[in-house]
Amino acid sequence: MYSVVLLSGGKGSRMQEDTPKQYLLLAGKPMIMHSLERVDRLVDVDEIVVVCAPSYRHVVKQMVHEYNIATKIVFVDAGQTRQESVYNGLKAVYNEFVIIHEAARPFVKQEEFQALIDDEEFNVIYGYNISYTVLKGHGYVSGILDRSELLNVQLPQKFKVSDLIDAHDKAKQRGDVYTEDASLMFANSQKKIKVIRGTSFNIKITEPIDLLLGEIIYKDYIINRK
Known part of the structure; x- marks a missing residue:
């Protein structure tokens, strides 16, 4: 069986709303519920660890009740950083494998979660090839990155819990900070990380324009392409 750690602790300051983005309405329901409902239908998942601010x-809990989520829900307090929040969530899971996802990525289909579970590799992520030019520099161009070797790293991601906790412990000891867990594991572990091709629809809702795009994506990708 699998645990899912659902990150929902962000403040969403760039959204310019009093309410964190993951609780704003998207297609008529709170954003977090799009992920919770799909994960709830996965027969291989028997635990969802929701990492959120204590005040939320x-x-x-009220949303879980209203939407009849049947899977066991465990609540864990968010940390000061995303990395701390993931670590807090990992410490709460009891299964050997975990799927990490973000509540602000509401366009991942049930079969995409299932593909991670079905893959025989222990550590698997979604990635999408970058189709635009990326330059290095601060104020002035200092270099060009080869986009053929670059990936837009996406979630959900699957890991063996012990592998990821070990990598987190090493990163913490070094004082290193990462914005997602594939890069953290790559830098702090010798374990292989497999990449499954993601989709351009799997965007993270970050700014106001993303909510507008999200309504379009939901209608075209989630509803019309079932």
């Missing part, structure tokens, strides 16, 4: 725990 009661909000999520």
